[in-house]
Amino acid sequence: MLIVFGGAFNPPTVAHLNIIKKLLSTFQGSQVLILPVGDDYHKPELIDFQYRIDMLNLLVQDMDQVIVSSLEKDTKYKGTLASLKELSKTYQDIHFVIGSDNLEGLKSWIKYEELLASFPFIVMTRKHALNEMDAEKMFSDLKHDFSFIEVDEEASSTKVRKNQSYRKKYLTEQVYQYIIKNHLYEE
Numbered sequence: 001m002l003i004v005f006g007g008a009f010n011p012p013t014v015a016h017l018n019i020i021k022k023l024l025s026t027f028q029g030s031q032v033l034i035l036p037v038g039d040d041y042h043k044p045e046l047i048d049f050q051y052r053i054d055m056l057n058l059l060v061q062d063m064d065q066v067i068v069s070s071l072e073k074d075t076k077y078k079g080t081l082a083s084l085k086e087l088s089k090t091y092q093d094i095h096f097v098i099g100s101d102n103l104e105g106l107k108s109w110i111k112y113e114e115l116l117a118s119f120p121f122i123v124m125t126r127k128h129a130l131n132e133m134d135a136e137k138m139f140s141d142l143k144h145d146f147s148f149i150e151v152d153e154e155a156s157s158t159k160v161r162k163n164q165s166y167r168k169k170y171l172t173e174q175v176y177q178y179i180i181k182n183h184l185y186e187e
């Protein structure tokens with residue numbers, strides 16, 4: 001199984017690392033492919049793709065079962081479905097990871113119905129976000145395949161970007177030093 005974990009990773013935090021570890025321990029023998037969005041993805045405060053790739057490589061440097069993908073580096077953003085279809089040319093048995101908080105807005109995604117029908121989702125449930133019962137009810141009229149895993153992570157990339165005091169707590173030492181060396185997220 002190839003588990004695709006997409007996101008901005010702006011910056012990648014210990015929460016991202018812990019989610020990867022949880023996925024690998026839950027789905028033994030699988031691989032995780034980290035898929036950062038390209039620079040064309042319009043999100044406030046998104047730093048250059050190369051910085052995010054470098055930090056992701058530092059985050060998972062000792063994890064043989066993890067692949068950091070540059071698929072979206074130089075492409076116009078076409079949505080998750082397009083990227084998963086491209087990956088399916090190389091990989092089989094692809095599952096897509098999504099946080100339950102992001103599942104709530106899934107119906108605004110590009111071709112979300114086809115995405116749901118085409119790929120199984122691993123939903124990382126969080127406190128104060130959509131629970132399994134509500135998620136199943138929300139998508140009961142659409143073909144979908146959800147597996148739910150509970151995570152208890154409080155680290156947030158937004159908090160790390162906005163407040164330097166969070167950085168030592170929520171970043172690995174290697175990512176922290178990279179941010180300092182490259183003067184990232186400075187005010």
